[in-house]
Amino acid sequence: MEHEPILRLTLFLSVFVLMALWEVFNPRRPLTQSKSRRWFSNISLVIINTIVLRLLFPTATLGAALYAQEQNWGIFNISATPAIIATVLSILLLDLLIYWQHRLVHVVPLFWRFHRVHHVDPDLDITSGSRFHPVEILFSMLIKVTAILLLGVPPIAALIFEAILSSMAMFNHSNVNIPERLDRWLRVLLVTPDMHRVHHSVEWRETNSNYGFNLSWWDRLFASYKPSPDSGQLAMILGVKGISNPRTTTNLIGMLFLPFQKNPQ
Numbered sequence: 001m002e003h004e005p006i007l008r009l010t011l012f013l014s015v016f017v018l019m020a021l022w023e024v025f026n027p028r029r030p031l032t033q034s035k036s037r038r039w040f041s042n043i044s045l046v047i048i049n050t051i052v053l054r055l056l057f058p059t060a061t062l063g064a065a066l067y068a069q070e071q072n073w074g075i076f077n078i079s080a081t082p083a084i085i086a087t088v089l090s091i092l093l094l095d096l097l098i099y100w101q102h103r104l105v106h107v108v109p110l111f112w113r114f115h116r117v118h119h120v121d122p123d124l125d126i127t128s129g130s131r132f133h134p135v136e137i138l139f140s141m142l143i144k145v146t147a148i149l150l151l152g153v154p155p156i157a158a159l160i161f162e163a164i165l166s167s168m169a170m171f172n173h174s175n176v177n178i179p180e181r182l183d184r185w186l187r188v189l190l191v192t193p194d195m196h197r198v199h200h201s202v203e204w205r206e207t208n209s210n211y212g213f214n215l216s217w218w219d220r221l222f223a224s225y226k227p228s229p230d231s232g233q234l235a236m237i238l239g240v241k242g243i244s245n246p247r248t249t250t251n252l253i254g255m256l257f258l259p260f261q262k263n264p265q
Helices: 004-025 035-056 060-071 083-107 109-119 126-130 134-151 155-173 180-186 193-200 217-221 252-260
Strands: none
Touching: 004 126, 004 155, 035 126, 035 134, 035 252, 060 134, 060 155, 083 109, 083 134, 083 155, 083 217, 109 134, 109 252, 126 155, 155 193
């Protein structure tokens, strides 16, 4: 428990550096906006979210899992499910939960107002994967903590899941070029950058597809899978239709106040 923040930070930085180098040497799409400006705003938002979470949820999901274990709360603890089975099922169920949470924030207008902060990014790269409004981050943490307590998720499963969540968010938002044949093989199991990029299209029908962040199964199972954008990966426009002012899309203050604007531009 005491080493959990260091382990998570080490993994985050390792994956970040790896994907950042890949983006530099083999990018998928040319960037349309200033990278330095976007990175400053996106990374600043990550820092704000990290501070907010540490203040309000100091032990985060791992702490919730340890507490559930100590109190013998949750389905897996009450039923004395073998550790390996409980771990695997917990990771799968939490993955499914995030899929449905993602669909929920697209359907409920109030939630979409906050989730738009993630979608108005005019380019997509590793920093986009962590670009969320603090209110949405808190909402997501509440859902995960509640699920962990109800399921009795083993602490190791909570730790593994958060590592997967962080790493896959950077991977599937990255601007990296993966050979088409390899991409087809990867997305049999995983959400690839080309698959998830469709979800960031300005076209509403494409925005409401490919909600998964880790396993690609859920989109196929629940009929939300779209293999490619109609205009192609290079020609597709990213963002939210009608919102293109850099003061809103790439400025930290504009991003924070976006959910509270009646007619953002």
